[in-house]
Amino acid sequence: MSQDSNLVSAESINLAVSSALSEIDKANDLDELKLIKLNHAGDRSPIALANREIGSLQGEAKSEAGKRIGQARSVVKEALDNRMVELQNNREDSILVAEKVDVTQVLANAKSSSLVVGARHPLTTIAEHIADVFIAMGYEIAEGPEAEAEWFNFDSLNISEDHPSRSSSDTFYVESLDSGVVMRTQTSPVQMRAMLERKPPIYVIAPGKVFRTDELDATHTPVFHQVEGLAVDKNLTMADLKGTLDHLAKTMFGEEIETRFRPSYFPFTEPSAELDLKCFVCKGVNKKEDFDCKTCRNEGWIEWGGCGMVNPNVLETAGIDSTRYSGFAFGMGLERTLMFRYGITDMHDLVEADIRFTSNFGLGI
Template sequence: MSGPNTDYDPVEVSTLQPEQVEAAREAALAAIAAAGDLDELKSARLEHAGDRSPLALANREIGALPPQARKEAGQRVGQARGAVGQALARRQAELEAEHEERMLADETVDVTLPTDRQPTGARHPITTGSELIADIFVAMGWEVAEGPVVEAEWLNFDALNLGPDHPARTMQDTFWTDPGDDHLVLRTHTSPVQARTMLDREPPIYVVCPGRVFRTDEYDATHSPVFHQVEGLAVDEGITMAHLKGTLDHFATAMFGEGITTRFRPSYFPFTEPSAEVDLVCFVCRGATTVDGQTCRTCKGEGWIEWGGCGVVNPRVLRACGVDTDRYTGFAFGMGIDRTLMFRQGITDMRDLFEGDVRFTTTFGNEL
């Protein structure tokens, strides 16, 4: 049996020729150096160091060479693949370091900045509306007076000329506390605050009394058993209906804008004489009764909107509270804060004011 032919010198496979291996090496190193991020480096690795890369294919061809040619070809291909592997490792480390630096810069959190992780809240429009009304009168030199919601029967009724047989005393209008012998009620208006003020101090008196009141009304879009009123009282020498008209015109202008005035219609209230219903010029049609040729929906073509009640304080009320009626006269008025806000803000359902839906409240923000 003959031995191997050691004198045979075959022609090398083309991929194993020195110039081909060097060209593949240089192309790989250039692609690695040009990679701008980790994704580009991954593409370069697959193309120049993967299983189908030129150097990997050349390495497979080494086995086809005779023994005397394998050593040199193996060294040449191995050195090229080693250089490519080292270049990949270096570039990988560089790009990872750059990536971490960018992440630290992009994701830096300034812990001194205010956070908005908690949603911004809002004040209830009844609260801000009451404060707005109070500010209007404080700017006129008036004071804000407050009183308890559980009130004595005498202050809620008798002091205000509401006699024992007045229908407002019945269970149809008033919430009475138990036991009945205590003669306590949930106040039906803020007028008891006015009575308390006249009992506690000497005229001149100019006070505005916003607050919560209670009546046994049905709960619907325009009525509630719990609602809010603002009442005003002025007691001084020479007070007339003209002072009342001027005050309410200023109040209306401050709440609804320039050009909004009031008118009086004769009425009856036990605690004022003479008494009047207060109407407001429609703030939508401005008294024209129509809007764009159509009947105004807000005032229903009347040109006026009912707002509240007012009048000159009945002398009986003044005397019951210890005021000298020979020297002093006064006027009083009362409006619903809820109704005023419904007019001013376009609220169509009073229940929205009381049901506690934050989506309704947040539309008003912190100021009206």
């Protein structure tokens, strides 16, 4: 008899079964049991190897060996299955129970814990939100430099040589005072640049930084942000302007918002208007003695932005025939919009770069 035939002997099989059962019994967890299963019931296990020998046996020896090995396999399988169930139950009852955590720990770490979290400035994101409203209406974003030629910032916009806004007590001049370069006082020079770079129809929106010589206080800052809009096309009217701004107001402040136009004056628009929002906090019920509305300062209306039909002089300076084309333009301050939109009461919060302020706004997408 070859050595291999010993593999199928009752002695060998019993030994294999008892060693398997003993190890199965000792298995501590499912991972150990998985390894034991591989060793004692896998393709290279003693019982499996014995099974391969059956083919070389004859007659009764063959059938006896077959029976013996079949029984051994089912004994081992049953032990494995039972132990598997035991260990699974054990995992449910003790291990997972022991692994329980306190999920409130996560909130116990205030802001920022193990995750790296940053945020964008709300002025950036509100400018994007406004731009997106206009992009959806077919506008493009136009841009221009912050240190700007006086000609673009003033002259080309029909602002006369002696207009008070040009004084050095209002406007930052790049040295010297007659350099012809100012820190732009408005986003309107982008209008002129947009008209010189494009041919009508022109629909652009221009958010950006502007500068005026105001000291920083609760409501002023020398560097602030505006968003400017310009449309030049055939047949554009003040009614289109009103509709456009109404749409913006609704997307920013909700469908219920009420607006009004009232006459105003800007050198670069004629007719000119001021757009007011009915106060969305006190709903314009401003005369109540017992309610002090901080949002509209009890005026009932909030001044939001200036607008009007592009002054024909401005169109002509851009080389656009003012008898064939008309246009409208509007502009509003983003700091003010943010302040009354989000209840920010002090301008310092917007400019001091305190990350406790910014982080509140998240990515703001």
